Amino acid sequence: MPNNNKIILHAPLAGPQVPLDQVPDPVFSSGTLGDGVAIDPVNDVLHAPCAGEVVQLARTGHALTLRAANGAEVLLHIGVDTVQLQGRGFSPLVALGDQVTQDQPLIRFDMDLVAQHCVSLVTVMLISNGPGFGLKRLETRCAQLGVALLEVEATGNTVQAQAASHESARGHARVAHHGGLHARPAALLRQTAQGFQSQAVLRFAEREADLGSLVAVMGLGVGEGAEVELICRGPDSQAALQALIAAVQTASVSEHAAKPAPLPAIKPSPNAEPGMLNGVCAAPGLALGPLARLDGISLPADSGDNDPAEQHQALNSALAEVRHAIDRDWRHLPRGQEDAAAILEAHLALLDDPALLGDARQHIASGVAAGHAWSHAIDTQCQVLRSLGNPLLAERANDLYDLQQRVLRALLGETRQLRLPPSAIVVAHELTPSDLLLLARHDVAGLCMAAGGATSHVAILARARGLPCLVAVGEALLELPAGTPLVLDADQGRLETQATAQRLAEVQRQVQQRREIRQRQQAAAQASARTRDGQLIEVAANVASAEEAAQALAEGADGIGLLRSEFLFIDRPTAPDEAEQRSAYQAVLDAMAERPVIIRTIDVGGDKQLDYLPLPAEANPVLGLRGIRLGQMRPELLDQQLRALLQVSPQQRCRIMLPMVTEVDELVAIRQRLDRLADELGVTARAELGVMIEVPAAALLAERLAEHADFFSIGTNDLSQYTLAMDRDHAGLAARVDALHPALLRLIELTCQGAAKHDRWVGVCGALASDPLATPVLVGLGVAELSVSAPQIGEIKALVRQLDASACRRFSQGLLGLSSAAAVRQACRDFAALAHAQPAAAAALQQ
Known part of the structure; x- marks a missing residue:
């Protein structure tokens, strides 16, 4: 008669076994997360060690948990400290809630990338609700894929173990991050929470946000110095709470580093002078060139009676394509582009955001096409961020708009092959970081946006590339015809739209002088x-x-x-x-x-x-x-x-x-x-x-x-x-x-x-x-x-x-005798x- 309390766990990877106490991570080596085995892998696909249900899948794709037939929860974690990759190099082949069979492929991963950027490739297989189960090791040498490694038998203490897993802890902390909980601090909290099994939420002003969702955390509008409550529920709730309190209370080293000189505080003024549009300087410089428009995607009409299964699959495929493209962009960034790398990492996190995905999938379930569902989810979150009265959070809506456009292009099969005139001034309602990555392959003289802000991610990237950039020019900018000769004087916060031939020649001389000086200096x-x-x-x-x-x-x-x-x-x-x-x-x-x-x-x-x-x-x-x-x-x-x-x-x-x-x-x-x-x-x-x-x-x-x-x-x-x-x-x-x-x-x-x-x-x-x-x-x-x-x-x-x-x-x-700075x-x-x-x-x- 079969024993329903006993299961066999088979090797999820091939490679030599490593004693658990020698895994280079105290959380694993100390047994804090449970007992099990560790393997130094020689293949790049993680397989299911047994049949079961996927009850947890890390949003960064580096770990998942299966619940076996006898109730054992089997945690599979690829590498050490791999959460820092923020999903790069990991391709989950299953989804949360899937029923899987033994030896079914679960996650494909880039061994070279993990080895180069993380502490170790050693992968652990643990029983995370271990107090209710007894383990017997069947094989202790080099593991062959699929070979039996562990016998796991329920001991009758599972009720106690489940009770322990519902432990909770709560505490208060004051936000130390400059500007409050905007995108990067929210990403830090998310990453910290992902290092624990417990579920974590943040409370502020009588509202809650799951720390797994960047947009939910940003949507609370928590400012610098505000007091928040953190609530953790799960087997390691106390440890999770302490780590999250520290993350809230401690601004990063980079936030305390010397800041670059502030840009001139130029506010847009009324466009009283003919042929002149005023804006805000986001990146200094002087440029001239013909106007080139860069427009977003327009969706076709939606009938509203689409097959949900087909639309879910279409969205999944589009998200995977965009995730792969962002990962590729990250890999090919040149040296010294740390700001660009951080922006791409934030975009990867937003692609897996449960608030966005949940909203989109809810609309798809009601018959809405994937493109319209995704657009609606993004628009809703953008409105939340823009309504908070926080300019920094309002500018993060641009990142969401960027993802909206990238996923829509993937859904509609549109590829962007730009044809720009030489030394163009690129004009748009609001450019996105991926737009700038695309424009980097072209001869662009400057950027000009009807909307946007001087502290947006686009502004950061424009300054890093030395591209003059003007933002908040207004909708009149979008009425200018393509090819219009423009003079972009970002230093003075203005765009000249009716420059005479004499003025264009004068600016050309100034631009050439600056270029020659820079070239001589570099030479x-x-x-x-x-x-x-x-x-x-x-x-x-x-x-x-x-x-x-x-x-x-x-x-x-x-x-x-x-x-x-x-x-x-x-x-x-x-x-x-x-x-x-x-x-x-x-x-x-x-x-x-x-x-x-x-x-x-x-x-x-x-x-x-x-x-x-x-x-x-x-x-x-x-x-x-x-x-x-x-x-x-x-x-x-x-x-x-x-x-x-x-x-x-x-x-x-x-x-x-x-x-x-x-x-x-x-x-x-x-x-x-x-x-x-x-x-x-x-x-x-x-x-x-x-x-x-x-x-x-x-x-x-x-x-x-x-x-x-x-x-x-x-x-x-x-x-x-x-x-x-x-x-x-x-x-x-x-x-x-x-x-x-x-x-x-x-x-x-x-x-x-x-x-x-x-x-x-x-x-x-x-x-x-x-x-x-x-x-x-x-x-x-x-x-x-x-x-x-x-x-x-x-x-x-x-x-x-x-x-x-x-x-x-x-x-x-x-100077020593003068009275002031x-x-x-x-x-x-x-x-x-x-x-x-x-x-x-x-x-x-x-x-």
Whole structure:
């Protein structure tokens, strides 16, 4: 007589078995999610280990759960930390609720992609409701696909196990993310929730949103600083709650990074002048060219009596096609396109959003065609986002519109083969990120939209590509005929529609002059930068990865002035080990050929927390436990990083920089630790050790610090806020946190003077180094290295070559006596204008 309480689980993949306690993830290795087996796969399709129902399918496609005939819930999870891929490389072959047979293919996955981007390919098969079942291992060696691995028998405790699975936990948190819970923070919460079995919802203003849905979370309209309630239900509800509270309360490192200079605050004004349309600058620049229209899709009429089964299949196929296309676009992004990658990842998440899919499928079930159902679902969510009164959320509706158009094209079989005139100004009601990816293959001079916003994803991409872009021009823009000659002056927020031949010729000369200047700067970027009187100024780059370092080298960087090592530590469940760190740092050195690399030790803590490094909440996080202070509290973390840095080669090109140093004893203690670790490793050649000057105390102690440091690098972003007692992220004070304040200049001068007494050099790696107005000031104060964003290297080097260092010294001394940052900036503008008009006169300025 058959035993209905007992089932056999067969190998879902081929490959050697790995002891569960050796899986490189504490959640699996500790048995937290249940007992079972692990396999290091050699094939790329996951198969069903038994017959059952698909009761859980990760929206990112990397995991699913089957419920077998005896009630056992079999969790199959491909790889370790694969949720971070956000669905890239995974193709589910089944859907939630499907009944599957033993050995049926479940998920196809890209082994190379997972291996390159994740911790491990090791795949686990666990009984997630294990307390109700007994396990017997049948095979412990290399697994062949389909071979019997486990016998699973119900023990009679399933009622208790099911009761345990309905545990719940709830708690409150205050939103720390800038702008509230818009797309990226919502995606972070979604990703965090997907790491647990429990269902999680967020409550705000008497409404709830499932954390599996980006549009539902954004639709709550939660602002920065708002208090929300988190509710988790399931076997790991307490752990899920704590992780989600941390995700809500902790803004990411990138949110606290130095922000780019704000765009001119130009508001559209009435179009009173004939032949002129006003808008808002989304990306600066000047362009001219013929108008080219880019229109969206129009749906054919719908009878309303369609076969739901056929329409469901049509939508599934279209979604799969678009998902594949986005995945392909992501794979082929060039280096340095992190913003574009993040936007594509958000689009992949929205394609699987349950709120969108549920709405669309509900309409399909009532006989509506797939295209109309999908359009209705998108339009509904767009209206929700636009009605919240939050400009940031309103602009995220553009991402939904983008997906609407892409899926409709897939449904209707339309392919986009654009025929644009050369140097076209592309005009649309509202362009989308996928439009820009398509336009990147064409000769486009500029972009102009009737709607849109200056902080939209399209604006981000346009700025990254150097395309002038104007938004919020109004519907009159769409009445202009194709081919109309246009002058797009995004700097001034205007579009000229009736330019004379004389005006067009004048703009063409200006555009050509700008292009030639840029080309000359780039052509000379690989050469060193010396002032006219022979002083060498190194122009380096600020980067956060080996890929960015390679791009900086191509742009002409003399070295890396700041590698933010946090890129290795964030967005992961555990800290990188010594081997991983050494490999990552070596990759950056290798990418820079023979040029030096400054690597800053980890700068987290305070307002930049890590999931695996719990620290107490602080009332004033930027004044709290961060930078080198964290290394003092957790010496094993800093020692591991120092050991990794001591093992890169050659040591002569590696420079170690310590953040947030405030006293000499801190530096002396770290140098002693570095020497001790070097002796333990048998390292004779030592990397230089420097100090990041970002606290007024360090600038005031520069002469004493220079006795023990090999170099200084000034972080003007933090130095500004600490000196001026103004939070640089405070919206109301942002314009006043100016590193050209006379008090900051005095601290920079003091740092350079202290360093010179011990023959040490000083660099600047803060945002001030990238400000062309500040270049003569910093050179005059004694700075020897400027570390800037990679695209600015050619421009800053060209500017250095136009300067006379002795004139800069006289000029900068005069600035120290001015009364405000505004007065300093005006003096710098006058100096720059005079230098441009009459170089000889500039040398005499301030004599």
